[in-house]
Amino acid sequence: MEHTKFDPNRIRADFPILHREVGGRPLIYLDNAATAQKPKEVIDAINQYYAYENANIHRGVHYLSEQLTEDYEQVRAHVAKFLGSEDPAEVVFTRGATESINLVAEGFAKSILKDGDEILITQMEHHANIVPWQMAAEQTGAKLKILPVLPDGSLDMEALPDFLTERTRILAFVHTSNTLGTINPAKEMIAMAHAKNIPVLLDGAQLVPHAPVDLIDLDCDFFVFSGHKLFGPTGIGVLWGKREWLERLPPYQGGGDMIEVVDFEGTTFKEPPGKFEAGTPHIAGVIGLGAAIDYLETMDRAGALVHEQNLLEAATAALEAVPDLSIFGTATQKASVLSFLIEGMHPHDIGTFLNADGIAIRTGHHCTQPLLKAFGHAATARASFAFYNTIEEVEHLGIALHKMRRFFG
Amino acid sequence: MNDENAHLTELYQATILEHNKNPRHYGILPDHTEVVEGFNPLCGDKITFYLKRTDGKLKGASFECAACAICKASASILLDEAFNKGFQNYKATHARGLAFLEGAEAGVSPELALSALGAVRAFPARVNCARLAWDTLKPN
Numbered sequence: 001m002e003h004t005k006f007d008p009n010r011i012r013a014d015f016p017i018l019h020r021e022v023g024g025r026p027l028i029y030l031d032n033a034a035t036a037q038k039p040k041e042v043i044d045a046i047n048q049y050y051a052y053e054n055a056n057i058h059r060g061v062h063y064l065s066e067q068l069t070e071d072y073e074q075v076r077a078h079v080a081k082f083l084g085s086e087d088p089a090e091v092v093f094t095r096g097a098t099e100s101i102n103l104v105a106e107g108f109a110k111s112i113l114k115d116g117d118e119i120l121i122t123q124m125e126h127h128a129n130i131v132p133w134q135m136a137a138e139q140t141g142a143k144l145k146i147l148p149v150l151p152d153g154s155l156d157m158e159a160l161p162d163f164l165t166e167r168t169r170i171l172a173f174v175h176t177s178n179t180l181g182t183i184n185p186a187k188e189m190i191a192m193a194h195a196k197n198i199p200v201l202l203d204g205a206q207l208v209p210h211a212p213v214d215l216i217d218l219d220c221d222f223f224v225f226s227g228h229k230l231f232g233p234t235g236i237g238v239l240w241g242k243r244e245w246l247e248r249l250p251p252y253q254g255g256g257d258m259i260e261v262v263d264f265e266g267t268t269f270k271e272p273p274g275k276f277e278a279g280t281p282h283i284a285g286v287i288g289l290g291a292a293i294d295y296l297e298t299m300d301r302a303g304a305l306v307h308e309q310n311l312l313e314a315a316t317a318a319l320e321a322v323p324d325l326s327i328f329g330t331a332t333q334k335a336s337v338l339s340f341l342i343e344g345m346h347p348h349d350i351g352t353f354l355n356a357d358g359i360a361i362r363t364g365h366h367c368t369q370p371l372l373k374a375f376g377h378a379a380t381a382r383a384s385f386a387f388y389n390t391i392e393e394v395e396h397l398g399i400a401l402h403k404m405r406r407f408f409g
Numbered sequence: 410m411n412d413e414n415a416h417l418t419e420l421y422q423a424t425i426l427e428h429n430k431n432p433r434h435y436g437i438l439p440d441h442t443e444v445v446e447g448f449n450p451l452c453g454d455k456i457t458f459y460l461k462r463t464d465g466k467l468k469g470a471s472f473e474c475a476a477c478a479i480c481k482a483s484a485s486i487l488l489d490e491a492f493n494k495g496f497q498n499y500k501a502t503h504a505r506g507l508a509f510l511e512g513a514e515a516g517v518s519p520e521l522a523l524s525a526l527g528a529v530r531a532f533p534a535r536v537n538c539a540r541l542a543w544d545t546l547k548p549n
Contacts, residue, residue: 023416348452348477348538349421356417365453378453378475407417408426408478 001310006303011388014039014295018388025358028393033178033337033384034362036209036231038292045291046233046284053287056280058257072283075290076273082293083223083240084214090246092273093281096237097205098128100224101172103239103276104201105132107249108170115141118167120198122147122155122184123374124177127367129203133172142169149371153180153329160192168198176206179366179382180329181312181337183207190220199245205229209386210335211305221245227285232292236285239276246272253278304387308336311385311394318398323405328380336385339366342401345408347381353407357400420532421478424525428482433489438471447545449537454480458546467496470546477538479529484542486522500548507543510536 012018015037020027029037055064057072077088085091094100113119119133123146130144137144147163148156155173164171171193176183190200201222207213208225215223222245227236241249251258251269255278260268269275315338319325324343342350351363362382365372372378383397441459448455454476461469470491472484490502506523508514510530517524529539 346454346477346481348454348479348535352420352532352535353417364451369453372453378455407421 001313002306004303004306004310006300006307006387008307008388008390011299011304012390014041015388016040016043022358022360023356028357028359028389028396030383030385030389030393030397031360031362032209032386032389033206033229033366033382035228035234036386037388038231038233038288039295041295042232042288042291046288049284049287054283057283068283071290072281072286075286075293078290078293079238080240082213082297083238084212084216085240087243089272090240090243092239092241092246092276093286094224094237094239094276095235095282096226096228097203097224098132098226098237100222100237100239101129101201101203102132103252104170104172104222104224104241104249105136106252109136109139110250111248113137113140113142113169116167117142117169118145118165119143120145120147120163120168120171120173122173123149124153124155124180124182124368124371125172125174126178126203126205127369128205129172129174129201130370143167146370147173149180149374152331153177153182154331154333155182155184155189157185157188160189164193164196164198166196168193168196170199170201172201172203174203174206176204176210176335176337177329177368177371178206178337178384179339179368179371179380180331181334181339181384182329182331183333183335185333186220187218190218194219206335206337210308212301215240227289227292230289230292231295233282233285233288236282236289238289241272243272246276251275251278255279257281299387307387308385311389311391312336312338314391314394315383315385315397318394319401321398322401325401328375328377337382338384339380339382341377341380342405345404347379349408350381350401350404353404354397354400357396357403359397359400416531419528420535422525422528424486424522425478425482428485428522429478432472432481432485434471434485434492436471436473438469441469441471445545447541449476449480449541451537452477454538454541456480456484456541456545458484465549467491467499469496472542476541477535479526479535479538480541483526483539484546486526487542487546489522503543503546503548507540510539510543 017037055068057069076091079091080088175186193200199221202220204225208230221242223240228234258275258278326341328339347363364379438459442462443460445458456474459471512530529535
């Protein structure tokens, strides 16, 4: 294990929920890939907003509205910087990664995709990066192509060149798999697609909680993530898009705030990002997301990542010591996400048993049914770790799994 | 069992664990005339019933599943009850079990294997596991 000065116990003090009990046991929260817990800085910022700062934005001349508009737009600029980009206009606020992908897929269906075109995704995508493209394909006659996953849970990179054809209109793929933990060679894949003039959407929902992002370096055309997985509120997410792409795509939803002039004879739309943000946005969500990013920037993120990799290493060893347990996803590059199966035990029963010990894990298909089907599984158990988890919690997980084996005999 | 596992032993009663290990009427019924499939999209649990009907009447059944202990045991228990009654009045067997799982009926005779499923009612996330067999194998 690599040494780090990063101290999860100091960080834990910032997260009120980590100090509660579940069924008389201290909570051991290992479901971070589903949603991350919130530091008090985020909770306080949302309280402060509703208690003292609430107004509508972008259209008031009074103090509260002007102040809040400035705060809201500052978060946009902050998100751009957080992603390694310069231009705040490339940041669109959405309800989450799912809506971000829907926005792009719908835009492609309306303005780019034609009969016989191809949309390339991978076998390890979350339903959020499958279904919107399926819908776009159905609307346009385009075909959905699937890049396969190898037995270790990495992408079949050798096959990729053949999948990038002259009919491919977009490559949309996940940076870090929520089920396998696999970290895909995103930069390389993006470069390969760009060499054939194919734009790329990168699903960063499981990347942003773990590692800093540099979109200029990655050079993708679209990047999406959700606030709630980044220690921020639910209901807020981001679509980052290169300006030329956001200009090219049609508006998403119609309504107030996204227009310049509305006339019954026709309406003109704002420039990006405004044209994609119809109606009063989730202001509290944006304020909370800003607070989450502020919080992360006070942290030693490099140290946090080393700590998470240490957790992954310790958890992998602890799980491998459990009889009949197999780990699903053994690629060399992995985030701290660990899916596993135990011979003769259904993941639900594992989840219920661990819950009795205060351990929260996820069981089921993790919104990746096609991936699990390809490997002949209906469900897995998944423990996913954040920087506030500890080696002691990993040890508890191991002990509980051994205890469970005895219980079910 | 020690005390710390008390509520787990409540849910996973010996009857459930036993039915999970040795499910009754499990496998493909060789002369089945009908296949009914059930799926829980929340968790991916899948169950398949193989039915034999003669003159429209249910005469035999078996099942296979990729599912948790609760789901597997409940399907086993449901079919066992149906078999015990020679598939006479399956509608009533089905209705009584469902009412019990939904909590509309407070209790059933403790001698019935069905009673072992009562504890699931205290685990809201798991009621659907027990229900899948009932939701799939509905009386005609």
